[in-house]
Structures are given as structure tokens and as C-alpha cells.
Amino acid sequence: MTEALRVGVAGLGTVGAAAVRMLARQAEALAARCGRKVAVVAVSSRDRGKDRGFDAAGLRWFDDPAALAGWDGIDVLVELIGGAEGVARQAATRALESGKSVVTANKALLAAHGMELARLAESKGGALAFEASVGGGIPIVKTLREGLAGNTVTRVSGILNGTCNYILSRMEMEKLSFDDCLADAQRLGYAEADPTFDIGGFDTAHKVAILASLAFGTAIDADAIHIEGIETISLADIAAADELGFRVKLLGVAERVGRGVEARVHPTMVAKTTSIAQVMGVTNAVTVDADAVGQLTLVGPGAGGEATASAVVADIADIARGVRLAPFGLPTASLADVERIPVQRHEGGYYIRLDVADRPGAMAAIATRMAERAISLESIVQKASHSSGARVPVVLITHATTETSVREALDRVVADGFVSGKPQLIRIERA
Amino acid sequence: MTEALRVGVAGLGTVGAAAVRMLARQAEALAARCGRKVAVVAVSSRDRGKDRGFDAAGLRWFDDPAALAGWDGIDVLVELIGGAEGVARQAATRALESGKSVVTANKALLAAHGMELARLAESKGGALAFEASVGGGIPIVKTLREGLAGNTVTRVSGILNGTCNYILSRMEMEKLSFDDCLADAQRLGYAEADPTFDIGGFDTAHKVAILASLAFGTAIDADAIHIEGIETISLADIAAADELGFRVKLLGVAERVGRGVEARVHPTMVAKTTSIAQVMGVTNAVTVDADAVGQLTLVGPGAGGEATASAVVADIADIARGVRLAPFGLPTASLADVERIPVQRHEGGYYIRLDVADRPGAMAAIATRMAERAISLESIVQKASHSSGARVPVVLITHATTETSVREALDRVVADGFVSGKPQLIRIERA
Numbered sequence: 001m002t003e004a005l006r007v008g009v010a011g012l013g014t015v016g017a018a019a020v021r022m023l024a025r026q027a028e029a030l031a032a033r034c035g036r037k038v039a040v041v042a043v044s045s046r047d048r049g050k051d052r053g054f055d056a057a058g059l060r061w062f063d064d065p066a067a068l069a070g071w072d073g074i075d076v077l078v079e080l081i082g083g084a085e086g087v088a089r090q091a092a093t094r095a096l097e098s099g100k101s102v103v104t105a106n107k108a109l110l111a112a113h114g115m116e117l118a119r120l121a122e123s124k125g126g127a128l129a130f131e132a133s134v135g136g137g138i139p140i141v142k143t144l145r146e147g148l149a150g151n152t153v154t155r156v157s158g159i160l161n162g163t164c165n166y167i168l169s170r171m172e173m174e175k176l177s178f179d180d181c182l183a184d185a186q187r188l189g190y191a192e193a194d195p196t197f198d199i200g201g202f203d204t205a206h207k208v209a210i211l212a213s214l215a216f217g218t219a220i221d222a223d224a225i226h227i228e229g230i231e232t233i234s235l236a237d238i239a240a241a242d243e244l245g246f247r248v249k250l251l252g253v254a255e256r257v258g259r260g261v262e263a264r265v266h267p268t269m270v271a272k273t274t275s276i277a278q279v280m281g282v283t284n285a286v287t288v289d290a291d292a293v294g295q296l297t298l299v300g301p302g303a304g305g306e307a308t309a310s311a312v313v314a315d316i317a318d319i320a321r322g323v324r325l326a327p328f329g330l331p332t333a334s335l336a337d338v339e340r341i342p343v344q345r346h347e348g349g350y351y352i353r354l355d356v357a358d359r360p361g362a363m364a365a366i367a368t369r370m371a372e373r374a375i376s377l378e379s380i381v382q383k384a385s386h387s388s389g390a391r392v393p394v395v396l397i398t399h400a401t402t403e404t405s406v407r408e409a410l411d412r413v414v415a416d417g418f419v420s421g422k423p424q425l426i427r428i429e430r431a
Numbered sequence: 432m433t434e435a436l437r438v439g440v441a442g443l444g445t446v447g448a449a450a451v452r453m454l455a456r457q458a459e460a461l462a463a464r465c466g467r468k469v470a471v472v473a474v475s476s477r478d479r480g481k482d483r484g485f486d487a488a489g490l491r492w493f494d495d496p497a498a499l500a501g502w503d504g505i506d507v508l509v510e511l512i513g514g515a516e517g518v519a520r521q522a523a524t525r526a527l528e529s530g531k532s533v534v535t536a537n538k539a540l541l542a543a544h545g546m547e548l549a550r551l552a553e554s555k556g557g558a559l560a561f562e563a564s565v566g567g568g569i570p571i572v573k574t575l576r577e578g579l580a581g582n583t584v585t586r587v588s589g590i591l592n593g594t595c596n597y598i599l600s601r602m603e604m605e606k607l608s609f610d611d612c613l614a615d616a617q618r619l620g621y622a623e624a625d626p627t628f629d630i631g632g633f634d635t636a637h638k639v640a641i642l643a644s645l646a647f648g649t650a651i652d653a654d655a656i657h658i659e660g661i662e663t664i665s666l667a668d669i670a671a672a673d674e675l676g677f678r679v680k681l682l683g684v685a686e687r688v689g690r691g692v693e694a695r696v697h698p699t700m701v702a703k704t705t706s707i708a709q710v711m712g713v714t715n716a717v718t719v720d721a722d723a724v725g726q727l728t729l730v731g732p733g734a735g736g737e738a739t740a741s742a743v744v745a746d747i748a749d750i751a752r753g754v755r756l757a758p759f760g761l762p763t764a765s766l767a768d769v770e771r772i773p774v775q776r777h778e779g780g781y782y783i784r785l786d787v788a789d790r791p792g793a794m795a796a797i798a799t800r801m802a803e804r805a806i807s808l809e810s811i812v813q814k815a816s817h818s819s820g821a822r823v824p825v826v827l828i829t830h831a832t833t834e835t836s837v838r839e840a841l842d843r844v845v846a847d848g849f850v851s852g853k854p855q856l857i858r859i860e861r862a
Binding site for chain 2: 018026033034137147291299307311313321329
């Protein structure tokens, strides 16, 4: 049997502690599966005293993750510190520079510096593995990089943030406001004290950046992603969606358009009959469309210590087995820069909710503005107003049109003075 | 760049032809992904003349697959002949014996001789890869063998036969009889002229045998699987299921029970709200329950030339990249024989449909027989008979009980003489 693979874990939060426990619990099985032992020999964390459910007695402790990364007593650094810069980046870089392998769940780091780290891994001979960075325990990185090697992928999309899906699911199920659901999510530990990163769509965007690179063989381009969060979604939208056969989901989407890639994160109307619409709560789902396989969907836990550690340990097992693949599926020199297709060129159906003045000519003016931009309407729902005010909510569902057309039409509708407030605009995905 | 990987394809049916076309179409991408070229250099098929959509000019033809398998001009034999014995087994064996790798979609061969072939691969150094043998284009083999390396799997289950799911879906959607749907499936090429292998559950059982070995690290034991097909499912069952919130699916299930494994294939009542119930038509789905990841579900095309070839090509790409893993995730010597838990010990809810004589005492007698075996009933539905006969259909849903109890109770019900025909018994899965 080959020598044991020596692992150092930097960052002992929920995922890090779960990974250390799992490697101990599964030590025998992993040795059989990998043909060699896998052993955690060192860790790095700010707080040495805390009980994390594993025996730290035999482990070497480092206060500085970069020192652990540089220590020649480990073969693999597991980076679970988080953050695109600072110690996480420093530790990963140092480990790769010294020829070690790096396993990470850090999507922010990969979205910002994935190419640089991949080049380093390539030139120094270590592995760079990041199954845990997207979709928690769902093996989507492996599926894209290995399982679909014979395919040309045309689209990858999914529910990639459990916090957002939890909030949207609860709003729908219990008719609670966004703020109430967010407060509950924070109480239950599903959302951070500062939830901007999740609900603003930024976390999903990092994941889309990684998936797009793997799916299309392109260089990571996190800045190319159009991002909208779920903070503008109201109960009125959820109720209107329900009535029209839709459900609101925060989707991350990257698709090939001609020779370019359109990448976007935004609340989306999906038909209730689709399988993506069935994904509720903190569960994640990723769908891949590809020429040979058609459509493939993976559903599983998008977060949580054990589930994410499951992905971390799978990466470690691959390294122990001697598997060394290009981190993004291709040599970095082959990862092409690709034309960014701006969201203004997006084509699809739209859900529009307007607060319309209840006076003659309002609907005629709106319909005219739509017609001027050649936007045809699939449905129009105007509800009697329950308030005493002179405004009624109007919901329009358009047939496929372009983002530019619909935005221009809405600008004119607003200028006409019949609506109050900002029109709500939500894209519809038919897939 | 390493030398090209030389591939020989034995069997040029739908999948074989699609694989050859895909390897040509993706030649450039595969070379970049694998760091070396992958080239089909030889094929074997009975009919040389047929146009299969690829240029056969540069390929060496073999009439005898075993001769191709033994030829030293190839590194990998792709076996797509089918069948557990005969030429398929002969060719795979000869290729492995000569140190070559084998990629196959042949679940019958693996269910019967998987261990023997894995031992051969192990001793001679070739790979034995079979992603295409289960779930068509769904990467479930890779997921179990690699993606869940840190998990203890407790259950693997799924819809693994597109023909059966197509028939059951159509019966439900269009209220057509089993025979009509089967005839349509045959006309559309979804079912063979002799459909026994599919509708009898045998195809699913082969796949369950493979999945159980990968999931639990056990030796393949195809004879341990309890098999029931869908040929006894009537429109009456589908309608009663619908009314009670269920859908009928042919499921393959393997689960850990104590230190043993319970493996079974049978029509199953699944709640309409579950994600497995959403899988309609020829689509397949596999769900894995494991300690760390919780629940993971993969949904995709279970058959079709291109989708299955996608899995074949992924296996070839792994081999080209130099990945050599134990075929069933563990060295064959570590694959344990495991206690077979007979279906008589199965515990769960049951759907029972009886044709009951419309005379006093019938229901009392049935209820008494159930009570004698401590079977409690969740619901009883008795419908007015539409026919002029004196028999009414009665549907019972039991709470969890054992297979033995329910069968004994039904034997007594039959002996009491109040029911005609054989009682229909369908297991309910709650997951």
C-alpha cells in the first residue's frame, strides 16, 4: 500500500469540523476505496479550545493557515476559511506553489482567482479540487468535468442558494412577507446576520461563474454575470405567479448564445409543472442541457456541514487515488475567453406587475406601449383593488421578446404617468 | 502529448454507432480534455454494409468480436453486443485477459459475471468501466464510486427502466390499458418485440444488482433480488392510486437492513408529492440516501443511443486520462458477501385491491383477518359496483406492517371465500 495521504485542514467551522470527523469515521472505508490511508495530521483555526466533536490530540495546530499551507508534513491543504482575498487566498497559493494539492469550498476565491490558482496547480503538479464550492453535496463539478466529457453543453442552470430558496418557499407556503421569512432564516441559521451575499444573488453568481467555466471550457469571468437578488419579490408576485401556474425561484443560468455566453442570476418564473419548481426549502438543484445526454438534473442538499464535507472528502479521495485532472476540465491555456452576451439581448417571456391608476385610458395606454415594441401578451390579469385608493394591480405575461424591448416599453408606460412606483419585471424560463 | 488511446467498438447498434460518431465529432475537445487523442481504430459488427452515419473507411473491421478483443492494435474494447453469455462475455474476457480496458453497457453481463470480470481487470491492470449499464446518460456509477466516497450509503432506489415508466405514465395520463400502452411502446421502439425482459422487471434487477454492489461495497448478487413486473397493473390500480394521492412506478430498491441488504424490484405506490413521482415517460431517476449527504437524486435519460453513448464516452475519457479505479469502488477481495434479507421480512405500507362479494359479513371478515395479524388500516375505499354482478372492488391501504403478516392475512381472506380472483398487492414507499 502507498504511503498515507497527509491532510491539513485550514478552517474548522461547520464544514471543516465535519470533514475532520468524516475522515476519522470513514478511515477504514477510505483506505479500502483509495488503496491508501487518508489521515488528517494538522489543522489551523483561531480557537483551539472549542469542542468540535473530534479528538484533536494527535493533530498539529497552526495559528496561521499560510504556515500550515507551507508545512512539508502535509500533501493536501483543505481550505475552508472563505473569502476571495486575505488568508484563504494566501494559504491556497502557498500550498499550490509548494506542489501540494488544494481542496476548497471557497466559491468567492475561485470566482476571483480560479484561473490563477489553476495555472499554479498545473505548473507545480498539485490538484485543485472544489466540488464543495457549488451545490454542497451535489457532485455537479465531477459531472460536468468527467461525466459529460463527450458532450457539448449548451446550458447549465439551477437553484444554487439554499437561503433564497428557503425564503421563497416559505413566502409561498405560509404567505409570509420577505422580511419575516428572512428573519426566520436568520434565526434558524440558514441566513447570515448580513444576508446581502445570499439574497442579493452574489453567492449564486460565484457558483454560476464556476459552472460556466466547467460547462463551456471558458475562462472564469465573474464580472460578466448579470445579478439581481430576491429582495424585491413581494407576496403580490408570489400570489400572481401561483395563480398563473408559476413559482418564483432564484435561478443561476449560463447558456451558450452563438459563440458567446449569457450568464445571469435573478428571480425567475418557472412553470409549476417543471421539476425545478418542485425543489423547495434549502435543497439545491442543477440542470445541464447538452447535445448527447439531453437534460440531466441533480438534486440534493446545497449546504450544511455534513453534506458539504461529503464533497470535500470525495475530492480528497480522488487525490488519494492518484486522480489528477485539469481543475476546470481543460488545460488553462485552452480555457478560452468568450464573448459576454449582455442581458439586454436576453430573449424570453416576462412577468410584469404594475400599479395602475384606475382611470379611463390606462390599460389602453399600456397595451399600446407594448404593441409599439411588438410585444405580444399571453395574459393580462387586472384585479379589483381592495384598498380605497384609485390604483389597481395589473399583471402582464408576455410572449417571447427581448429585454431591450420590454424595458423600453416599460419606460414609456412609466412616462405616460398611469402607473405608480417601479414596475416589477421577472423573467420567465420555459425549460 | 501521450500517444492516442486506440478504441475498438464491438457492436454497432444504436449505442455503438452513436459512440463512434460522438468520438469523431468530439475528437478535438476530447484530446484537450484528456491530454491525448482518442481514436476509434477498429469495429466489429455483423453487417458491414449498413450506413451508420460515420465514415468507416479508415477502420479495421472484425467479424468476430473476440478477435477484435484480442487484437493488439487497440487499448480499449467497447463491448456493446449485449447478453450475459456468448460473444459478449467472450470478448470482454479476452480483452481484459490481454491487459486491455473494457467499457460496456451490458448490465446482464455484469449482473452475471461482474465479479469475475472485475478480478480479471484488477489482476491484468486494465479498467472495467460500465457507466452506461445503469441509468443511460445519468452518471450514477461515478457518483456512487467517486462522488460519495466519504459516505455510508443506506439506500439506493429508482426508476431504472424507461419502457416500464413510459407504459405506466401513459396508462395514467390517457387511461389506456396495459396492453394498449405496451403495443404503442413497441411501435415507438421503446419496447422490444419480446418485452418480458423490461416489463417483467429483469432489466431493472440487473441494474439494482450493480448499484447495490457500488453502494454497499458488496459482491454482486443478482439472485438475491426479489422481482415483480408491471404486467399485473391494471387501470383500476392506477385510478385507485390517483384517488389516494399515489402514483404507480416500477422501482428498483436496495437498502441496508441491519448487516444485510434487501434488494427488490416491483411496482410501487409513491406519493404524488415526491420527486420520484414527477419522473414521467422514458426518463430515469436514481435516489441515493447516505449518512453525510442525506438524499441525492439524479434525473435524466435512461436510454437512447446518444444518451447511453454519452456515458460510454465519459468512461473512455476517464481511461484516456489515466484514471484506474476499482470497478466496484473497492478491491474485489474487499467486496463482501452479504446477508440477503428476503422480501418476506420487508416492512412497509401496502396497497391491497380485492374483488369482494357484495354480501353481508364480507367487510367484517376482511377487517377481522387484518386485525388478527395486527395490521392497521390507513384507509378503506369501497366503490359501488358499476357492473350488474354482485362483486365490488375494495381498496385497502395499510399502515406499516410486515410482508409475512399481510400475505398471511390475505391467504385467510381468500380462504374465507368472500373475494374472487387473486388479491392485488402493491408495496408503498414513503421516501
